[in-house]
Amino acid sequence: MLPLSNHSQAKPKFAVRAFTRCQRCGHPHAVYRKFGLRRVCLREIAPHGVPRLPA
Numbered sequence: 853m854l855p856l857s858n859h860s861q862a863k864p865k866f867a868v869r870a871f872t873r874c875q876r877c878g879h880p881h882a883v884y885r886k887f888g889l890r891r892v893c894l895r896e897i898a899p900h901g902v903p904r905l906p907a
Contacts, residue, residue, distance in 0.1 A: 864870050872883040874890040882891040887902065894902065 871880055872885060872888070873880050874883050874893055875888040876893045876897075877890065879890045879893075883889065884891065884894060887894055889897075
């Protein structure tokens, strides 16, 4: 996992500027809030079992 820059970790001035990032790779788009993962990462680890993912 890549470390996120201090800029992206800082609390935004306005709440609407906050956005989600994938916890696995840090990608800012296509992130499922329920899992904290982006779509591609979720598909990669799903066959191995994902906590909170219904069977």
